[in-house]
Amino acid sequence: DAGVIQSPRHEVTEMGQEVTLRCKPISGHDYLFWYRQTMMRGLELLIYFNNNVPIDDSGMPEDRFSAKMPNASFSTLKIQPSEPRDSAVYFCASSLVWDRAHEQYFGPGTRLTVT
Amino acid sequence: GQNIDQPTEMTATEGAIVQINCTYQTSGFNGLFWYQQHAGEAPTFLSYNVLDGLEEKGRFSSFLSRSKGYSYLLLKELQMKDSASYLCAVGIGGNTPLVFGKGTRLSVIA
Numbered sequence: 001d002a003g004v005i006q007s008p009r010h011e012v013t014e015m016g017q018e019v020t021l022r023c024k025p026i027s028g029h030d031y032l033f034w035y036r037q038t039m040m041r042g043l044e045l046l047i048y049f050n051n052n053v054p055i056d057d058s059g060m061p062e063d064r065f066s067a068k069m070p071n072a073s074f075s076t077l078k079i080q081p082s083e084p085r086d087s088a089v090y091f092c093a094s095s096l097v098w099d100r101a102h103e104q105y106f107g108p109g110t111r112l113t114v115t
Numbered sequence: 116g117q118n119i120d121q122p123t124e125m126t127a128t129e130g131a132i133v134q135i136n137c138t139y140q141t142s143g144f145n146g147l148f149w150y151q152q153h154a155g156e157a158p159t160f161l162s163y164n165v166l167d168g169l170e171e172k173g174r175f176s177s178f179l180s181r182s183k184g185y186s187y188l189l190l191k192e193l194q195m196k197d198s199a200s201y202l203c204a205v206g207i208g209g210n211t212p213l214v215f216g217k218g219t220r221l222s223v224i225a
C-alpha cells in the first residue's frame with residue numbers, strides 16, 4: 001500500500017483566498033483524521049471521520065474551516081477565506097478500527113503558508 | 116479532560132542513553148503510543164504498550180505503569196539521526212481517537 005497520500009505538499013496563498021487540502025487514506029481504514037501542527041500548539045486534532053461520517057469536529061477552529069469525506073478513499077479540508085494565522089502543517093491520518101487502540105498512520109503533510 | 120505531559124526539549128550526547136518521560140491523566144486507557152517525528156516529516160510509529168512493563172525493540176524501549184499514569188521512552192546508543200521530536204499518545208477507548216502530547220524535541224550532540 002502507498003500509505004496515506006496528501007496533496008499538495010506545499011501551498012502558498014494570499015490572505016482571503018480559498019485553500020483546499022486533499023487526502024487519500026490507506027485502503028480499508030475506517031477512520032480518517034485531520035490535524036494541524038504548529039510550533040506553539042503542537043499537533044491539534046481538527047476533525048475525524050468514521051466510515052465517511054464526521055464524528056467530532058469540535059477541533060475545527062472556526063466556520064472558515066470545513067471538511068468532507070464523500071467516499072472511503074477521499075477527503076478534503078477547505079479553508080475559506082484563509083488568514084495568515086492558518087499557516088501550519090496539516091496532516092491527514094487514518095486508522096483501522098480495533099487495530100491496537102487506533103494506531104494512526106500519517107500522511108506526509110501539507111505545509112500551508114498564507115501571506 | 117485529557118492531559119498528557121512531556122518535557123518540551125532535551126539534549127543528549129551521541130552514544131549516550133536518554134529517557135523521555137510521559138505522564139497522562141485520561142478518562143480511559145487502552146494503550147500508549149510513542150511516535151517519532153523528524154523535522155519537516157510526518158510522525159511515524161515507534162512503540163505501543165498496553166500492559167505494564169518494558170517493551171524492547173532494538174535501541175529503543177518503552178515502559179508503562181498504568182497505576183501511575185506514566186510511560187517513558189528509552190533510547191540507547193544515541194545517534195545523530197535520533198534528533199527528532201518524540202510524541203506520546205494515549206488511546207482512550209471506544210470511538211475516541213488518540214490523544215497526543217505536545218512532543219519532546221530531542222537534540223543529539225557530538
